[in-house]
């Protein structure tokens with residue numbers, strides 16, 4: 001994998017999930033997931049719709065509990081420290097773990113230039129105009145978006161195409177220098193060309209960030225990821241981790257029968 | 269919808285056709301009834317506005333806007349003090365109601381689960397149904413009677429209470445109707461709930477919140493009942509809100525029930541001004557405050 005000289009070497013962050021169970025109100029959505037995400041690599045999260053991929057991802061930056069009735073038990077260790085420990089502030093966790101959503105969500109009243117550094121400014125407390133401008137250019141270049149937007153940084157983010165908006169959101173997430181990047185089907189709303197651009201971007205970032213990417217598309221998971229986690233929900237609709245391994249192994253020699261059924265298209 | 273059924277057994281064809289004719293008939297009746305009702309509603313409105321214009325336009329002239337009322341029986345004079353008084357009272361009411369209403373709306377939209385929030389919502393709904401005369405009476409009892417002194421301020425408080433439920437509900441709606449991904453996007457960047465609210469969520473909802481504010485202003489502009497025993501009215505220039513003050517709709521009321529033709533004409537002119545103001549607020553709300561992001 002090509003190493004990008006324009007990227008700062010991020011510390012080797014270890015992200016581990018232990019016995020994680022997540023609820024919506026009283027209803028259990030995923031149960032007992034144990035998973036160690038490889039550092040500075042892309043882990044793909046695959047499985048049929050409704051098996052709990054989004055839920056699992058949202059437990060990794062504590063946004064699951066921000067949506068009202070979300071509850072979690074178990075542990076998520078970031079560099080050995082449980083992000084769910086009582087003394088940990090979820091806001092601080094989210095500064096270290098960035099997230100890109102299924103649908104691009106540029107902020108409606110911000111320009112491209114403001115949006116891309118909004119995290120740096122309003123979460124990171126950076127005020128200096130010069131530093132913000134510098135950071136904006138750096139992350140927009142990282143996201144392969146600079147050349148397309150450099151002449152219209154004061155246009156609204158919502159004026160961009162879907163693919164550009166999603167790259168803006170990736171740039172925005174990178175601006176706060178997170179160690180982990182969570183991506184929830186970031187290309188599902190995009191056309192094939194925009195999808196290819198985002199995949200290329202993901203691959204170029206993977207040596208530098210620990211990326212966890214939910215994918216609805218198995219070809220995509222096979223193309224971009226180094227490791228793959230397969231989830232499945234049974235008849236009670238509670239999602240569980242079925243198999244985790246190197247992507248190559250999971251796709252060519254799955255250990256579990258259910259994984260094989262899924263990747264050969266027998267269901268899902 | 270009809271595709272699958274028309275491929276069905278032959279017997280099904282004949283009844284289908286008559287079914288369709290019946291449905292067409294009732295559909296036409298429905299459309300006609302709806303059009304008729306819309307026509308009645310629209311023409312009533314046009315007749316009222318047209319009548320106010322024809323009656324009021326004659327008394328509209330420069331002195332009407334620039335002079336204070338003449339003593340009883342004398343012709344001429346104007347309602348300048350009432351127009352200014354209305355503006356002062358509504359402005360104070362907006363200053364009082366906006367922070368309380370918007371903050372309550374934020375609370376309900378962002379944290380509003382559970383009994384306390386449901387209680388506030390219920391109270392706001394009840395409040396919006398309370399007749400304005402009752403709210404005026406309340407303002408009288410609490411802010412006029414103890415001081416033995418009518419005041420514009422007590423009218424502003426009554427207005428503010430009338431505005432509150434409108435501001436609260438529109439602010440809550442404005443915030444709720446934002447997609448949750450906007451809020452989550454801000455939180456996911458590591459913004460505190462406060463920063464996310466102030467820097468991202470509120471700006472996005474601002475046009476809709478301002479719309480609610482203006483609708484609330486339009487709602488109280490022209491309210492007369494609560495003024496009868498709060499602002500009370502005045503024949504003179506009065507700019508001090510702790511004193512009784514003239515107000516346009518109150519002048520319309522006083523002039524309309526007077527025995528003088530000249531005052532009747534001025535009452536119509538006053539009504540015309542009130543309708544125009546409310547009309548302009550509504551037009552402005554629609555035209556100027558379209559959400560900038562609404563593509």
Ligand SMILES: Nc1ncnc2c1ncn2[C@@H]1O[C@H](COP(=O)(O)OP(=O)(O)O)[C@@H](O)[C@H]1O
Pocket residue numbers: 024029047048049050051052053054055056237239
């Ligand atoms: N906000 C919610 N409230 C209640 N249940 C939810 C909510 N979001 C998702 N679920 C349920 O949790 C389960 C997992 O959903 P999700 O994580 O979105 O799956 P996936 O991303 O794999 O499609 C599903 O059964 C879904 O119905």
Ligand SMILES: [Mg+2]
Pocket residue numbers: 053054055
């Ligand atoms: Mg999902």
